[in-house]
Amino acid sequence: MENLSDTRSPERKPALNLKVGLTALSLLGTPYGHDRAEAMEIPPTATWQEGMRETEKSVLADAVEHKITFVQYADGTSIWAPTIKGVLQQVTSSPEKVITGILNSGEKNTIQTLCDMHTHPSHSAVNEFSMPTGLVAGTFYVPPSFGDTQVGFLRSKRTVEAAKALGVEVQSVVQAAGDPKGIWYYRDLTEEEKKEINFKEIATQAEVDRFDQAQKDFVIGSASSPVFNFSIEYQKLQIEYQRIGTKVRFVSYADVQKEGQCTGVDSK
Numbered sequence: 550m551e552n553l554s555d556t557r558s559p560e561r562k563p564a565l566n567l568k569v570g571l572t573a574l575s576l577l578g579t580p581y582g583h584d585r586a587e588a589m590e591i592p593p594t595a596t597w598q599e600g601m602r603e604t605e606k607s608v609l610a611d612a613v614e615h616k617i618t619f620v621q622y623a624d625g626t627s628i629w630a631p632t633i634k635g636v637l638q639q640v641t642s643s644p645e646k647v648i649t650g651i652l653n654s655g656e657k658n659t660i661q662t663l664c665d666m667h668t669h670p671s672h673s674a675v676n677e678f679s680m681p682t683g684l685v686a687g688t689f690y691v692p693p694s695f696g697d698t699q700v701g702f703l704r705s706k707r708t709v710e711a712a713k714a715l716g717v718e719v720q721s722v723v724q725a726a727g728d729p730k731g732i733w734y735y736r737d738l739t740e741e742e743k744k745e746i747n748f749k750e751i752a753t754q755a756e757v758d759r760f761d762q763a764q765k766d767f768v769i770g771s772a773s774s775p776v777f778n779f780s781i782e783y784q785k786l787q788i789e790y791q792r793i794g795t796k797v798r799f800v801s802y803a804d805v806q807k808e809g810q811c812t813g814v815d816s817k
Protein backbone atom coordinates (compact mmCIF):
# COMPACT_ATOMS: atom_id res chain seq x y z
CA MET A 550 0.00 0.00 0.00
CA GLU A 551 1.14 3.44 -0.83
CA ASN A 552 -0.12 5.38 2.08
CA LEU A 553 1.48 3.53 4.95
CA SER A 554 2.92 5.91 7.47
CA ASP A 555 6.52 4.84 7.79
CA THR A 556 8.15 5.65 11.08
CA ARG A 557 11.54 5.12 9.48
CA SER A 558 10.97 7.87 6.92
CA PRO A 559 13.98 10.18 6.52
CA GLU A 560 12.03 13.27 7.68
CA ARG A 561 11.96 11.86 11.16
CA LYS A 562 15.66 11.22 11.39
CA PRO A 563 16.90 14.63 12.55
CA ALA A 564 14.76 14.54 15.71
CA LEU A 565 15.94 11.01 16.39
CA ASN A 566 19.59 11.97 15.86
CA LEU A 567 19.23 14.95 18.16
CA LYS A 568 17.81 12.71 20.86
CA VAL A 569 20.64 10.23 20.47
CA GLY A 570 23.15 13.09 20.59
CA LEU A 571 21.67 14.48 23.79
CA THR A 572 21.58 11.09 25.43
CA ALA A 573 25.17 10.39 24.43
CA LEU A 574 26.31 13.70 25.86
CA SER A 575 24.50 13.21 29.13
CA LEU A 576 25.76 9.65 29.46
CA LEU A 577 29.35 10.29 28.49
CA GLY A 578 29.75 13.67 30.01
CA THR A 579 31.27 15.92 27.40
CA PRO A 580 34.04 15.17 24.91
CA TYR A 581 36.34 17.86 26.28
CA GLY A 582 36.07 16.75 29.89
CA HIS A 583 35.57 20.17 31.45
CA ASP A 584 31.86 20.68 31.45
CA ARG A 585 30.66 22.90 34.23
CA ALA A 586 28.11 21.80 36.76
CA GLU A 587 26.55 25.22 36.89
CA ALA A 588 24.88 27.09 34.07
CA MET A 589 26.46 30.18 32.62
CA GLU A 590 25.57 33.28 34.58
CA ILE A 591 26.62 36.86 33.96
CA PRO A 592 26.01 39.09 37.01
CA PRO A 593 23.77 42.07 36.13
CA THR A 594 26.47 44.55 37.15
CA ALA A 595 29.29 42.89 35.14
CA THR A 596 31.03 45.09 32.59
CA TRP A 597 30.80 44.35 28.84
CA GLN A 598 34.34 42.93 28.98
CA GLU A 599 33.56 40.66 31.96
CA GLY A 600 30.43 39.41 30.22
CA MET A 601 32.44 38.64 27.09
CA ARG A 602 34.98 36.64 29.12
CA GLU A 603 32.10 34.64 30.62
CA THR A 604 30.70 34.08 27.10
CA GLU A 605 34.05 32.77 25.89
CA LYS A 606 34.20 30.36 28.85
CA SER A 607 30.67 29.17 28.18
CA VAL A 608 31.14 28.39 24.48
CA LEU A 609 34.22 26.32 25.28
CA ALA A 610 32.86 24.45 28.30
CA ASP A 611 29.06 24.33 28.25
CA ALA A 612 27.11 21.73 26.32
CA VAL A 613 24.10 23.94 25.60
CA GLU A 614 23.34 27.28 23.98
CA HIS A 615 22.53 30.33 26.10
CA LYS A 616 20.65 33.55 25.48
CA ILE A 617 22.58 36.56 26.75
CA THR A 618 21.50 40.19 26.63
CA PHE A 619 23.53 43.33 27.27
CA VAL A 620 21.66 46.58 27.84
CA GLN A 621 23.18 50.02 27.38
CA TYR A 622 21.02 52.81 28.76
CA ALA A 623 20.92 56.29 27.29
CA ASP A 624 22.31 57.69 30.57
CA GLY A 625 25.58 55.76 30.08
CA THR A 626 24.88 52.94 32.57
CA SER A 627 24.52 49.29 31.53
CA ILE A 628 23.31 45.91 32.82
CA TRP A 629 23.31 42.26 31.77
CA ALA A 630 19.80 40.78 31.67
CA PRO A 631 19.28 37.32 33.24
CA THR A 632 20.94 34.55 31.21
CA ILE A 633 18.53 32.04 29.64
CA LYS A 634 19.70 28.44 29.29
CA GLY A 635 18.75 26.54 26.13
CA VAL A 636 19.33 23.01 24.87
CA LEU A 637 22.10 21.52 22.74
CA GLN A 638 21.46 23.27 19.43
CA GLN A 639 19.06 26.02 20.28
CA VAL A 640 17.85 28.43 22.85
CA THR A 641 14.28 29.64 22.91
CA SER A 642 13.54 33.03 24.35
CA SER A 643 10.90 35.40 23.13
CA PRO A 644 11.81 39.10 22.90
CA GLU A 645 8.93 39.70 25.34
CA LYS A 646 10.57 37.40 27.91
CA VAL A 647 13.91 39.15 27.47
CA ILE A 648 12.36 42.59 27.96
CA THR A 649 10.47 41.46 31.08
CA GLY A 650 13.76 40.12 32.47
CA ILE A 651 15.44 43.47 31.87
CA LEU A 652 12.66 45.47 33.49
CA ASN A 653 12.70 43.17 36.51
CA SER A 654 16.42 43.67 37.02
CA GLY A 655 16.92 47.25 35.87
CA GLU A 656 15.27 50.63 35.84
CA LYS A 657 12.78 51.90 33.30
CA ASN A 658 15.33 54.06 31.53
CA THR A 659 15.56 54.64 27.80
CA ILE A 660 17.66 51.88 26.26
CA GLN A 661 20.18 53.15 23.73
CA THR A 662 21.37 49.73 22.53
CA LEU A 663 20.08 46.27 23.38
CA CYS A 664 22.57 43.56 22.43
CA ASP A 665 20.43 40.48 21.65
CA MET A 666 22.93 37.59 21.65
CA HIS A 667 23.08 33.81 21.88
CA THR A 668 25.95 31.34 22.09
CA HIS A 669 27.21 28.70 19.62
CA PRO A 670 29.19 26.32 21.85
CA SER A 671 31.82 23.91 20.49
CA HIS A 672 29.79 20.98 21.75
CA SER A 673 26.63 21.78 19.84
CA ALA A 674 28.61 22.40 16.63
CA VAL A 675 30.38 19.07 16.93
CA ASN A 676 26.97 17.46 17.07
CA GLU A 677 25.21 19.63 14.48
CA PHE A 678 27.91 19.28 11.82
CA SER A 679 28.83 15.67 12.69
CA MET A 680 32.40 16.71 13.32
CA PRO A 681 35.10 14.26 14.37
CA THR A 682 35.34 13.99 18.13
CA GLY A 683 38.68 14.84 19.67
CA LEU A 684 38.81 18.32 18.13
CA VAL A 685 40.27 20.83 20.52
CA ALA A 686 37.56 23.12 21.78
CA GLY A 687 37.93 26.65 20.58
CA THR A 688 39.81 25.90 17.42
CA PHE A 689 36.92 26.60 15.08
CA TYR A 690 34.30 29.18 14.09
CA VAL A 691 30.51 28.77 14.15
CA PRO A 692 28.99 31.76 12.33
CA PRO A 693 25.25 32.62 12.42
CA SER A 694 22.95 30.03 10.83
CA PHE A 695 20.42 30.74 8.08
CA GLY A 696 17.71 30.60 10.76
CA ASP A 697 19.56 33.14 12.92
CA THR A 698 19.77 35.61 10.06
CA GLN A 699 16.13 35.18 9.07
CA VAL A 700 14.68 35.81 12.55
CA GLY A 701 17.11 38.59 13.51
CA PHE A 702 15.08 41.45 12.05
CA LEU A 703 11.84 40.14 13.51
CA ARG A 704 13.42 39.69 16.96
CA SER A 705 14.70 43.28 16.88
CA LYS A 706 11.28 44.61 15.87
CA ARG A 707 9.44 42.63 18.53
CA THR A 708 11.96 43.71 21.18
CA VAL A 709 11.26 47.37 20.44
CA GLU A 710 7.49 46.77 20.45
CA ALA A 711 7.50 44.72 23.68
CA ALA A 712 9.51 47.41 25.46
CA LYS A 713 7.25 50.17 24.14
CA ALA A 714 4.19 48.35 25.44
CA LEU A 715 5.81 48.44 28.89
CA GLY A 716 6.70 52.12 28.64
CA VAL A 717 10.39 51.80 27.70
CA GLU A 718 11.99 53.16 24.55
CA VAL A 719 14.60 50.96 22.82
CA GLN A 720 16.56 53.03 20.31
CA SER A 721 18.47 50.20 18.64
CA VAL A 722 18.84 46.43 18.80
CA VAL A 723 22.03 44.59 17.77
CA GLN A 724 21.94 40.88 16.90
CA ALA A 725 25.01 38.74 17.64
CA ALA A 726 26.16 35.15 18.14
CA GLY A 727 29.16 34.20 20.28
CA ASP A 728 31.16 31.24 18.93
CA PRO A 729 34.34 29.55 20.24
CA LYS A 730 36.51 32.23 18.59
CA GLY A 731 34.61 35.48 19.02
CA ILE A 732 31.43 37.44 18.31
CA TRP A 733 29.53 37.51 15.00
CA TYR A 734 27.41 40.63 14.64
CA TYR A 735 24.73 40.38 11.95
CA ARG A 736 21.89 42.40 10.46
CA ASP A 737 19.67 42.57 7.38
CA LEU A 738 21.07 44.47 4.39
CA THR A 739 19.66 47.98 4.06
CA GLU A 740 17.56 48.83 1.00
CA GLU A 741 20.53 50.75 -0.38
CA GLU A 742 22.89 47.82 0.08
CA LYS A 743 20.37 45.54 -1.58
CA LYS A 744 20.22 47.83 -4.60
CA GLU A 745 24.01 47.97 -4.85
CA ILE A 746 24.32 44.22 -5.21
CA ASN A 747 21.06 43.82 -7.14
CA PHE A 748 19.72 41.62 -4.34
CA LYS A 749 16.88 39.23 -5.14
CA GLU A 750 14.76 37.84 -2.33
CA ILE A 751 15.59 34.22 -1.53
CA ALA A 752 13.19 32.23 -3.65
CA THR A 753 14.29 28.62 -3.70
CA GLN A 754 15.34 25.85 -1.36
CA ALA A 755 18.47 25.51 -3.51
CA GLU A 756 19.58 28.99 -2.41
CA VAL A 757 19.05 28.08 1.23
CA ASP A 758 20.94 24.81 0.74
CA ARG A 759 23.80 26.69 -0.92
CA PHE A 760 24.12 28.95 2.12
CA ASP A 761 23.89 26.04 4.58
CA GLN A 762 26.66 24.28 2.70
CA ALA A 763 28.88 27.40 2.71
CA GLN A 764 28.37 27.84 6.46
CA LYS A 765 29.10 24.18 7.11
CA ASP A 766 32.24 24.24 4.92
CA PHE A 767 33.47 27.27 6.87
CA VAL A 768 32.90 25.57 10.25
CA ILE A 769 34.46 22.27 9.23
CA GLY A 770 37.28 23.90 7.25
CA SER A 771 38.22 26.06 10.24
CA ALA A 772 38.11 23.01 12.51
CA SER A 773 40.02 20.51 10.46
CA SER A 774 41.82 22.01 7.47
CA PRO A 775 45.50 22.78 8.11
CA VAL A 776 45.43 25.28 5.23
CA PHE A 777 42.32 27.19 6.34
CA ASN A 778 42.98 30.86 5.63
CA PHE A 779 40.57 32.93 7.74
CA SER A 780 40.76 36.22 5.83
CA ILE A 781 40.14 34.57 2.45
CA GLU A 782 37.35 32.28 3.72
CA TYR A 783 35.77 35.10 5.75
CA GLN A 784 35.56 37.27 2.62
CA LYS A 785 33.92 34.46 0.67
CA LEU A 786 31.50 33.78 3.51
CA GLN A 787 30.50 37.45 3.68
CA ILE A 788 29.42 37.20 0.04
CA GLU A 789 27.32 34.12 0.85
CA TYR A 790 25.63 36.11 3.66
CA GLN A 791 24.93 38.94 1.20
CA ARG A 792 23.17 36.47 -1.08
CA ILE A 793 20.70 35.75 1.75
CA GLY A 794 20.28 39.46 2.52
CA THR A 795 22.57 39.64 5.55
CA LYS A 796 25.68 41.57 6.56
CA VAL A 797 28.03 40.09 9.17
CA ARG A 798 31.13 41.20 11.04
CA PHE A 799 33.33 38.92 13.13
CA VAL A 800 35.29 40.21 16.14
CA SER A 801 37.71 37.90 17.98
CA TYR A 802 37.52 37.72 21.78
CA ALA A 803 40.89 39.53 21.95
CA ASP A 804 39.49 42.41 19.87
CA VAL A 805 36.15 42.38 21.70
CA GLN A 806 38.12 43.33 24.81
CA LYS A 807 39.55 46.37 22.99
CA GLU A 808 36.47 47.49 21.04
CA GLY A 809 33.61 49.42 22.58
CA GLN A 810 30.47 47.78 24.00
CA CYS A 811 28.31 45.90 21.50
CA THR A 812 29.72 47.74 18.48
CA GLY A 813 27.61 45.89 15.91
CA VAL A 814 28.13 45.24 12.19
CA ASP A 815 28.95 48.77 11.12
CA SER A 816 31.82 49.68 13.43
CA LYS A 817 35.13 49.53 11.60
Ligand SMILES: [Zn+2]
Pocket residue numbers: 667668669693694697726
Ligand atom coordinates in the same frame (compact mmCIF):
# COMPACT_ATOMS: atom_id res chain seq x y z
ZN1 LIG B 1 22.47 30.59 16.30
